[in-house]
Amino acid sequence: MQNNSSSQGSVLSVENLTVSFDGYKVVDDLSFSIAENELRVIIGPNGAGKTTVLDLISGRTRPTAGIIKFRGEDLKNKAEHEIVQLGLGRKFQTPSIFEDLTVFENLEISFPRGRDVFGAFFFKRDSEVEDRVNEVAKVIYLDDLLSHSAAALSHGQKQWLEIGMLLIQDPALMMLDEPVAGMTLNERKQTAELLNQIIEGRSVVVIEHDMNFVREIARWVTVMHQGKVLSEGLMGDVQKDPQVIEVYLGHS
Amino acid sequence: MFGYTFGELGSIFAMQGFAGLILFSVFLLMGLGLAIIFGQLGVINMAHGEFMMIGMYITYIMQLLFLHFLPDLMGIYFFFAMAVAFIFTAILGGCVEWLIIRHLYRRPLDTLLATWGISLILQQSIRVVFGTREVGVVKPDWMMGSISLTDMIDIQIYGLVVMVITIILTIFVMFAMLRSLWGKHVRAVVQNREMAGAVGINTARTDRMTFAIGCGIAGIAGSAFTMISSTAPDAGQHYIVDTFLVVVFGGAGSLLGTVVSAFTISQLQSTLEFFITGSMAKVWTLLVVIGILMVRPQGLFALKIRR
Amino acid sequence: MNKIFHGDAKYHFLVIAVLLLIIFPVGLDVFRLNLVGKYLTYAFVAIGLVICWGAGGILSLGQGVFFGVGGYLMAMNLKLEAAKADIGCTRALQETGSCIVQSTPGIPDFMDWASMTEIPMFWGFSHSLFLTIVMILTVPAILAFILGIAMFRRRVGGVYFAIITQAMAALLSILIIGNAGYIGGFNGITDLRTLKGWDIRTDDAKVLIYFVTAVLLLIGLIIAQIVLNSKLGRVIVAVRGQEDRVRFSGYSVANFKLAAFCFGAFMAGIGGALFTMNVGFIHANFVGIVPSIEMVIFCAVGGRFSIFGAVYGALVVNAAKTVFSEAYPELWLFAMGLIFVGVVLAFQDGLAGFYKQSIAPRLKQMWSSAD
Numbered sequence: 001m002q003n004n005s006s007s008q009g010s011v012l013s014v015e016n017l018t019v020s021f022d023g024y025k026v027v028d029d030l031s032f033s034i035a036e037n038e039l040r041v042i043i044g045p046n047g048a049g050k051t052t053v054l055d056l057i058s059g060r061t062r063p064t065a066g067i068i069k070f071r072g073e074d075l076k077n078k079a080e081h082e083i084v085q086l087g088l089g090r091k092f093q094t095p096s097i098f099e100d101l102t103v104f105e106n107l108e109i110s111f112p113r114g115r116d117v118f119g120a121f122f123f124k125r126d127s128e129v130e131d132r133v134n135e136v137a138k139v140i141y142l143d144d145l146l147s148h149s150a151a152a153l154s155h156g157q158k159q160w161l162e163i164g165m166l167l168i169q170d171p172a173l174m175m176l177d178e179p180v181a182g183m184t185l186n187e188r189k190q191t192a193e194l195l196n197q198i199i200e201g202r203s204v205v206v207i208e209h210d211m212n213f214v215r216e217i218a219r220w221v222t223v224m225h226q227g228k229v230l231s232e233g234l235m236g237d238v239q240k241d242p243q244v245i246e247v248y249l250g251h252s
Numbered sequence: 253m254f255g256y257t258f259g260e261l262g263s264i265f266a267m268q269g270f271a272g273l274i275l276f277s278v279f280l281l282m283g284l285g286l287a288i289i290f291g292q293l294g295v296i297n298m299a300h301g302e303f304m305m306i307g308m309y310i311t312y313i314m315q316l317l318f319l320h321f322l323p324d325l326m327g328i329y330f331f332f333a334m335a336v337a338f339i340f341t342a343i344l345g346g347c348v349e350w351l352i353i354r355h356l357y358r359r360p361l362d363t364l365l366a367t368w369g370i371s372l373i374l375q376q377s378i379r380v381v382f383g384t385r386e387v388g389v390v391k392p393d394w395m396m397g398s399i400s401l402t403d404m405i406d407i408q409i410y411g412l413v414v415m416v417i418t419i420i421l422t423i424f425v426m427f428a429m430l431r432s433l434w435g436k437h438v439r440a441v442v443q444n445r446e447m448a449g450a451v452g453i454n455t456a457r458t459d460r461m462t463f464a465i466g467c468g469i470a471g472i473a474g475s476a477f478t479m480i481s482s483t484a485p486d487a488g489q490h491y492i493v494d495t496f497l498v499v500v501f502g503g504a505g506s507l508l509g510t511v512v513s514a515f516t517i518s519q520l521q522s523t524l525e526f527f528i529t530g531s532m533a534k535v536w537t538l539l540v541v542i543g544i545l546m547v548r549p550q551g552l553f554a555l556k557i558r559r
Numbered sequence: 560m561n562k563i564f565h566g567d568a569k570y571h572f573l574v575i576a577v578l579l580l581i582i583f584p585v586g587l588d589v590f591r592l593n594l595v596g597k598y599l600t601y602a603f604v605a606i607g608l609v610i611c612w613g614a615g616g617i618l619s620l621g622q623g624v625f626f627g628v629g630g631y632l633m634a635m636n637l638k639l640e641a642a643k644a645d646i647g648c649t650r651a652l653q654e655t656g657s658c659i660v661q662s663t664p665g666i667p668d669f670m671d672w673a674s675m676t677e678i679p680m681f682w683g684f685s686h687s688l689f690l691t692i693v694m695i696l697t698v699p700a701i702l703a704f705i706l707g708i709a710m711f712r713r714r715v716g717g718v719y720f721a722i723i724t725q726a727m728a729a730l731l732s733i734l735i736i737g738n739a740g741y742i743g744g745f746n747g748i749t750d751l752r753t754l755k756g757w758d759i760r761t762d763d764a765k766v767l768i769y770f771v772t773a774v775l776l777l778i779g780l781i782i783a784q785i786v787l788n789s790k791l792g793r794v795i796v797a798v799r800g801q802e803d804r805v806r807f808s809g810y811s812v813a814n815f816k817l818a819a820f821c822f823g824a825f826m827a828g829i830g831g832a833l834f835t836m837n838v839g840f841i842h843a844n845f846v847g848i849v850p851s852i853e854m855v856i857f858c859a860v861g862g863r864f865s866i867f868g869a870v871y872g873a874l875v876v877n878a879a880k881t882v883f884s885e886a887y888p889e890l891w892l893f894a895m896g897l898i899f900v901g902v903v904l905a906f907q908d909g910l911a912g913f914y915k916q917s918i919a920p921r922l923k924q925m926w927s928s929a930d
Contacts, residue, residue, distance in 0.1 A: 058807065084809035096804045098797050109797060114790055115809045123790040165808065221862045296718055355904060360718050361618040362903040365859065368852055369899025376892040394656045493729045493848065531737030537729045542723055546709035549719055 010035050011173050011203045012057070017066035019056060026052045028227035030066070034173065039195070039204045041214050041235075044224035045247060050207045051093065053224070054175050058090045059083045071172060085115065089166035091176045099151040103142055103161060106150050108131045110165040133166060135236035139197060140164035141190060156187035160194065167198055174198070175205045180213050192216040223247075264526075267406070272522030274411050276417040279514035281476060282491055283498040284340060284425055285469030287510040290499050291441050292462045295353065299371035301488025303345060303467040307337035307474020308483040309378060312389050319390075327392050330475070334417075337471040344501055346465025349460045357459070371488065378485045386484035395479065410479040417476045421469065426507055467558060490530040498543050503551030512552055517541060563784050567919070571867040572780060579773040588647035589762045596769035596837040599776050603830030604823075605858040606783050608778075611823030613863035614792065616799030617816060618717060621724030622854045624731050625699035625824040627846030629831030631735075631742065632695050634841040635685035637751040637759070639678075640668045644752065668750065673740030681741075688755060697727040699828030700821040707820045711813035725848055732847030733754070747842030751835070760839060772833045776870070779826060783866045786822065795819045827854075856895075859902045862911025871910050 013033040013155070019026055027049045034040050042050050055061040057068055059080040062235040068075045070088055078086075098106050111132060114123035140160040145153070150161060159179055166174050179195075180188045188210070195204065195217050208214050214221070221238045223231040231241045238244055286300050297303075311333040318329035348370060356363045391410055398406045429435040437458045440448040449455045474487075481487060498517055502509030519538060524533035545551070564572050583595050603623050611617050646665045648658035666678050684690040706727065710720055736745050743749075751759065758764060786792050794815050797805045806812050835841045844850065853876075862874025871911040876898070882892040902909060 079811070080806045081809050081811045086806055090807055092803075092807075096801060096807075098801055100796065100800060101793065105793065109790065109793060110808045113810060116811070117791060120791040120794050120810075120815075121786070121789050127584065133838050169809065294718065296722060319856070352900060352904065359903075361616075364618065364718070364721055365852075365855065366896060366900050366903045369896040369901075369903075372892050372896030376889070376896065379892075380889060434643065493726055497726055500719055500722050529737060531733050535730055535737070537736050538726055538733075540731075542726055544717070545723060546713065546715075547711050547713040549710065 010037075011068045011071060012205075013067075014053075014057070014131065015069075016069045017053070017056060017063055019052060019061060019063045019069065026227055027056065027063075030224075030227065030229060032222055032229060032232065034203050034205060035201060036172075037199065037201065038220065039199050039206070039217060040220050040222060041206045041208060041218040042222045042224060043208060043211075043214060047226075048224040049227040050224055051177055052227075054090060054205075054207065055179055057083075057175065083171070084171075085112075086154070087170075087172035089169055089171035089174045091159075091166055091174070091179060093177045093181065095155065095162050097113050097150050097158055097165065099149070099159050101150055102147055103137070103150055103153070104133055104146040106161055107164055107168050112169045128174045129148075136164045136168045139167065140194065156183040156191075159183065160191070163194065163198075166226055171202060173205065174202045175207075176236050178209065179206060180208065180210055188213050259301050266409050268522060268526050270407055270411065272519050273415060275354070276515050277415045278473075278477065278480070279291055279498050279518045280422060280511060281418050281473035282470065282495040282505050283443075283502070283510045284422060284507070285466040285473065287499045287502060287504075287507060288425070288429075288438070288469070288494055289466035291506070292438050293353075293357065293459055294360050294504070295357070295367070295543045296360075296496055296499070297463075297466070298364055298367040298492065299348075299374060300367075300467070300470050301492040302371045302374035303341045303470035303488075304345065304474040304477065304491075305378065305483075305485065305488035306374065307341055307471030308389070308478050308481075308487055309382060309387075309474075310337040311478045312382075312387050312483055315389055327394060330392055330395075333509055334472050334475040336503075337475040338468040341474075342464040342468030342472030346464035348467075349463040353463060354456065354459065357377060367400075375485050375488070382485070386482040387556050388495060389478040391479055393439055414476045414479060417472070421472060422507075422511065425469070429507060430454065434458070434465075438462055483517040493526060493538075497538070497545075501541055501545060501551050503554040506551075509551060509553035529548040563781060565788075568867075570593065572777075572784075575780070575867060575870055576777055579776065580770070582768070583773075584766070587641075589756065589765055592769050593837060594881065595874070596765070596772045597834065598874050599772050599870075600830040600834040601854060601857055601877060602776055602838060602870045602873035603779055603833070604827040604854045605861060605873045606779055606866050607823035607826030607830075608825075608855060608858040609785060609861075609863060609866050609869050610783060610792075610795065611819045612858065613796045613865075614787065615816060615819035616717070617820055617823075618721045618855070619724045619820065619823060620721050620848070620851050620855065621726075621728040622823065622827045623728045623846045623848075623851035624724075624853070625703065625827035625842070626834070626850070627731060627735075627841070628699050628702065628829035629695045629828030629833075630686065630835045630841040630845060631748065632691055632698065632830075633832040633835040634743075634748040634751060635682055636688055636691040637754060638748050639682065639685055640754070641750060641752040642667045667743075667748070668883045669743050669746065669748070670740055675740050679741050695828055695832045696825070699831075703821045703824035704817060706737070706826065707817045708813075709822075711816045714813075725851065728846065728848050728851045732843045735843040735846060743841075745843070747844075749840040751839050754836075759836065760869040765837070766837050768833075774827065774838060775833065779829070780866055780870070783826075787866070791818065793816070802821055856899060857900065860898065860906075860909050861912075863911030864908070866912035868909055868911030868914075875910065 009188055010033040015031050017027055017030040030053065042053070044050055052061065056063050057075070059075065059078055070083070070086055098109065101109065102235065108125065108129060111129055113129070114120045133146070134143065140163055142157060142161060145157070150158070153161060154201065161242055163176065163179065180191050181189065183191065192213060195206070198204070206217065218235045221235050222229060223238055223244050225247050231238050231244050231249060269388065282300070283306060286297060289295060289297050314329055314333035314336055318326055352366055352370065353363060356366060395410045395413055398408045399412070400406055429438065437448070437453050440453055441455050441458055445455060477487070481490070494517065498514045499510060502513030518538060521533055521537040524536055529534070579599070580906050583592060587595065591878065604626055611619060643665055645658040647660065647662050648664065650660060652658050653660050659668065661668065663671055663676045666675065667769050670678065684694060686916070710723065715723070735742050738744055739746070753759060759768065767898065794805060794810055796819070798812055798815050807813070834845070857873040858869050859872070860876050861868030861870065879894070883894060884930070906912065908915070
């Protein structure tokens, strides 16, 4: 296990991050960093500011103060699509896929080639694209559903598709916001396996509520509360932290 | 300067300023009704000018009725006309909302097209009944003539009347927004429609009321405008672009924004008219407004809602 | 052809090609054929709107601006040529009606009426037909780029954008009407006679211009289909439905919206130029708010998602307009109003939708039972 307090050699480093809406500090002087090839789980009660942190990192919301560095580069004032092109992928809480397109087309559109207007016009679906789409489809358990409309997938499958759409971009950091929300027990197991697979060669940040799921995948955990970091460490240690227990009111 | 004395210039400015104030009243009266609808429902009613125009024709009808049946009361026919115009256009607006608009709330762009269609239908209906040419609406005796402020400055009484109506109506609407039950419902729905529904506000009814009241205000505007504009089926078309810009420039959901916006645009245009031709003044005004909107698309006073 | 038009689209393209290139020219007299030519110029705008509005979800109520730019550019070139032809006119010749004497010979008549003595600077490039064509192909799109870049980068919403485009249309028509000397003003630019010496007013010329219009329209359909087939087209469609997801897949949404808007402008500009060729004049009446919103209706009636529907929509609505407004002028505006409301409430997929639901299944039945 790595000690993650230094920002050297880290994929993501967040320092003194603050954002306030109408005077209320949703994220308050937050600092943490993610190392390469790390899987980090962020937990915390509702309203702790977890999704807002993702919004800030991915460029959806502008911070009031603080620095966000991705692979050493300051993300200040960068547009969302620029941040994505730097290698940061984000999955939303509710599955956000292209319902009008097929599973194949969803993955293809996420393939990191031809993402500007002229590139898109001249984009050809060659064997490189097809192979990669098939490859990713297999990982996300959708390889025999490629020609199906994305709208026809089950809720869990839509979540996987969205993860696949991130995976095909080969990001250095993937941020998943409640990836197993609304999934059946079986789907959760498969998702845990999926995550353990895709961790190869990249870092992953997961926001989750479901403690059983967290236990299956987590190594290093960050607990957030009221916009701040409450506790950070190995899953086992954090669970025993009295502050954490109090905040969760005895939830295990 | 320009061959006028200072005194003369001052008078010209005053009269121009007065004309500018009348324009301000026009924009504000038209903008009020539309702003309420746009603020709450997110729709721009392209037929707004036509509701105004119908208000004009109702005033015309009332005038005819009074002339025929109650000639002695001609002095006050105007107030009855305004009331009837409000009621009629409000009811008409409510019907239109019920028939057409309420199906389109998730599709604001389609509402633009549908309300344009309604405007065509309304225009043509009036044409069929009253003919294409303008009809004459008589001012009551006390509105004719002008007041002389000084030797050189003459202010038309009907212009004053329009401005007074505008001020009263604006205060009334603001009061209604802040104090009345309807106003509270509107503000709740604007800020959080789902929550408003969850606490028992009938959002569909509020929407309909708002649309109706917005159209009713347009009706009153029409009544007032019979004094300063010609009453014809295409009267509604003259001010629509300006009205839309006033509302968009002011910022959705802000009555204060509408007032400031109407003032800014009207003064800009009338000031420019002093120096250049009417059409170029309009062109430059449009360019400035559009330019500012490109830099600040949410308008002057936009409601800040947390995502 | 197979590569561009997949499946049924092949047949749709062929049907339109046969209709435009064979059926109409054979079945219609010159006058009516010329009318159809005019309708087809509107079809250009409608096809552009299928990409911009149908696919991209960007409602532009200002297509008249781009249509007008194309139309006026073409008219300016033709007008300069006509004006030059009258140089050396004498009173005697004027009696025979073959030319008109002007205070300043060689400049367009409306400039002469406005007592101008020189042609304004901005007419500079219009002397050259080549440059005129270059401008027709580029200026509308450049204008759209300038307009759009500010608004799309700032994420201006749909209704705001539509109102601003409408204001643009109003602005341009006011600008034109208020400047009789510079650009023809209230009367438009009329009395266009020849293109590089070739008289465009004869019947033969009108037929040829019709064919040029029809062929260019078919090329326009091909280009539009290529765009829709490409990933560019798919992203534009995705932007309409799920802007955020597209953004988070690494695409600059603003740029793709810009592309859709500029394509619409490009097509509208070509339509405008061909309009001037077909009818022989241009006027601010085709630039402002009313024509702009009518152009949207041509697209909507056809079925806003179908490029073939767009052609039929433009043909049907304009034909109806011509027929009705002569026979039942009072009824026509009612009908128009009802079309606007109907196409939004009940017939959202327009003619294309009607075809898909009612006609295509029956055709397929007939086809398979014929085997």
